[in-house]
Amino acid sequence: MALIEINNLNFAYDEERPTLKNISLSIEAGKYVALIGHNGSGKSTLAKIIAGLFKKVEGDIKIFDLPLQKENLVKIRSQLGIVFQNPDNQFVASSVKEDIAFGLENRAIPHDEMDPIINEVAEEVGMEKFLDAAPENLSGGQKQRVAIAGTLAMKPRLLLLDEATSMLDPRGKKEILNLIRKMRKDNPELTIVSITHDVEEAALADEVIVLNDGEIVLHGTPEEVFAHRDILAQVRLDAPFFDSLVVALKAEGVAVPDDIKDIKALEDYLCR
Amino acid sequence: MSSTVLGRYVPYQSFIHRMDSRAKLFAMICLMVTVFLKQVNWAMTFLVGGLFLVFIMMLLLLSHTKITTFLKSLRTLWFMAIFLLIIYILIPRTSDWIAFSIGTFNVYWDSILDAAKILVRLMSMIALMLVFSASTKPLEMSDAFEWYMSPLKYIGFPSHELAMILSIALRFIPTILEDVHRIMNAQASRGVDFKHGGVKAKVRSVISLIVPLFVSAFMRSEELADAMECRGYDPKGKRTKYRIAHFSWRDLVGILVAAAWLGLVIASSVTHFDLFAVFGLEVR
Ligand SMILES: Nc1ncnc2c1ncn2[C@@H]1O[C@H](COP(=O)(O)OP(=O)(O)O)[C@@H](O)[C@H]1O
Ligand SMILES: [Mg+2]
Numbered sequence: 001m002a003l004i005e006i007n008n009l010n011f012a013y014d015e016e017r018p019t020l021k022n023i024s025l026s027i028e029a030g031k032y033v034a035l036i037g038h039n040g041s042g043k044s045t046l047a048k049i050i051a052g053l054f055k056k057v058e059g060d061i062k063i064f065d066l067p068l069q070k071e072n073l074v075k076i077r078s079q080l081g082i083v084f085q086n087p088d089n090q091f092v093a094s095s096v097k098e099d100i101a102f103g104l105e106n107r108a109i110p111h112d113e114m115d116p117i118i119n120e121v122a123e124e125v126g127m128e129k130f131l132d133a134a135p136e137n138l139s140g141g142q143k144q145r146v147a148i149a150g151t152l153a154m155k156p157r158l159l160l161l162d163e164a165t166s167m168l169d170p171r172g173k174k175e176i177l178n179l180i181r182k183m184r185k186d187n188p189e190l191t192i193v194s195i196t197h198d199v200e201e202a203a204l205a206d207e208v209i210v211l212n213d214g215e216i217v218l219h220g221t222p223e224e225v226f227a228h229r230d231i232l233a234q235v236r237l238d239a240p241f242f243d244s245l246v247v248a249l250k251a252e253g254v255a256v257p258d259d260i261k262d263i264k265a266l267e268d269y270l271c272r
Numbered sequence: 273m274s275s276t277v278l279g280r281y282v283p284y285q286s287f288i289h290r291m292d293s294r295a296k297l298f299a300m301i302c303l304m305v306t307v308f309l310k311q312v313n314w315a316m317t318f319l320v321g322g323l324f325l326v327f328i329m330m331l332l333l334l335s336h337t338k339i340t341t342f343l344k345s346l347r348t349l350w351f352m353a354i355f356l357l358i359i360y361i362l363i364p365r366t367s368d369w370i371a372f373s374i375g376t377f378n379v380y381w382d383s384i385l386d387a388a389k390i391l392v393r394l395m396s397m398i399a400l401m402l403v404f405s406a407s408t409k410p411l412e413m414s415d416a417f418e419w420y421m422s423p424l425k426y427i428g429f430p431s432h433e434l435a436m437i438l439s440i441a442l443r444f445i446p447t448i449l450e451d452v453h454r455i456m457n458a459q460a461s462r463g464v465d466f467k468h469g470g471v472k473a474k475v476r477s478v479i480s481l482i483v484p485l486f487v488s489a490f491m492r493s494e495e496l497a498d499a500m501e502c503r504g505y506d507p508k509g510k511r512t513k514y515r516i517a518h519f520s521w522r523d524l525v526g527i528l529v530a531a532a533w534l535g536l537v538i539a540s541s542v543t544h545f546d547l548f549a550v551f552g553l554e555v556r
Pocket of ligand 1: 014037039042
């Protein structure tokens with residue numbers, strides 16, 4: 001079953017300039033999908049449309065098999081979590097546990113059930129020691145982990161990450177990527193759509209969607225997508241280091257077998 | 273942030289800290305009212321005022337506010353004290369209680385004591401506010417506010433929304449202050465001088481701070497609104513509360529003590545009670 005089903009989506013902030021043009025895509029449950037594209041290509045807009053933040057959207061959108069309409073919005077949002085780019089601008093409360101509780105309060109979860117859930121998700125993201133900490137005393141990576149914990153508390157089926165790592169230092173970035181890896185292992189049913197600038201991160205995904213000026217230009221597995229160096233160059237994206245290396249080696253006449261998927265295997269193969 | 277008149281929260285687990293903010297606010301207001309009640313004569317006024325000041329000093333100690341914080345917030349009062357004294361001395365009076373005379377101009381004790389009375393009142397108020405703000409997290413204050421305003425919900429007053437706005441504003445103070453520093457540094461590196469220069473240069477440098485600050489604040493608020501909506505926030509919908517304050521014996525004690533003091537002071541005020549007369553002392 002497709003978790004997200006979009007057909008002929010068109011969207012414009014102002015009439016003159018369409019932001020998203022004729023988007024059709026389908027994302028299966030349990031997949032980890034990376035959405036890449038340069039600045040202003042419409043990635044955030046697409047994420048916000050999926051989260052139901054815009055009213056005037058043209059096209060057929062079904063999330064969890066429910067048409068994206070006002071009457072389904074509460075139901076859809078209750079199964080969907082979204083983490084935005086700026087760690088500060090989504091931290092609502094004055095402490096970690098209260099921020100995680102915010103979503104629970106909104107769902108009218110009884111008070112006595114909150115603490116067990118908070119403790120569980122805080123542990124899941126490794127923030128159990130900081131439950132009382134104030135946001136100003138946390139690093140960006142820690143704040144993003146709290147934001148993820150806040151979404152996990154709602155037991156979502158779909159997690160949207162809109163450049164959740166782009167404002168973090170390398171260490172914070174690594175923390176989040178490790179966390180995503182762990183969440184996927186713990187909960188294979190969770191669908192993750194990660195918007196990212198980082199092609200190395202995109203290379204870890206099951207599927208990559210490349211957006212350019214509001215249009216989908218590529219959609220496939222990372223190997224398929226990153227093999228299209230010409231198109232990627234056109235839309236001002238680099239292939240990840242590994243893929244570029246393989247393409248360059250092939251151009252030099254080195255026959256790299258297709259089952260080599262990472263830098264370590266490539267190294268072993270070349271040194272053999 | 274340097275010390276402000278209102279003081280800051282002092283993390284500690286004292287009796288006062290552990291009181292429910294609603295009960296605490298109620299007790300504080302009771303105590304504040306006593307400061308303004310009139311007593312029968314000067315001696316009683318200063319006896320009650322002095323006792324009260326001693327009592328609040330004890331509260332200050334109990335809430336682990338540093339006495340130096342209190343003294344610092346009193347600094348601004350010196351100027352006021354002298355100002356008040358001059359005003360009161362200049363107000364013409366008919367009294368026979370002359371302190372001293374300068375030529376034909378009489379300075380009355382009443383004037384000096386009036387100024388002193390106001391000063392004691394101000395000191396009491398400041399100390400009370402310090403106790404309250406040192407022992408109550410800003411968020412608890414906004415909870416207390418929401419609770420006291422909640423009956424107004426039924427006539428359409430947005431008490432929950434206001435409390436939410438208040439708590440978000442409190443949450444974003446450190447973030448916005450960080451913005452201020454960041455922008456000031458950025459503008460300083462572009463040659464804006466925040467310290468020197470005339471009025472015109474000052475205005476220009478402040479504008480160079482305010483404009484980006486507003487832009488950033490609006491962007492933040494837009495993103496925050498999106499994030500809150502995605503997390504299912506609906507101010508009109510049914511919500512539960514995570515932070516629940518519990519009424520405890522401490523609150524009862526606090527309210528009883530404050531109410532008892534209020535009762536005593538009111539009683540002594542309306543009955544024109546004079547403790548000194550009871551002991552046969554003639555006082556003014
Ligand atoms: N709130 C808005 N109002 C008007 N135009 C917007 C708004 N947000 C984004 N845009 C425009 O829509 C386009 C896509 O933006 P966005 O979805 O944020 O791109 P991305 O996330 O890929 O960087 C950009 O040209 C941007 O200027
Ligand atoms: Mg974006």
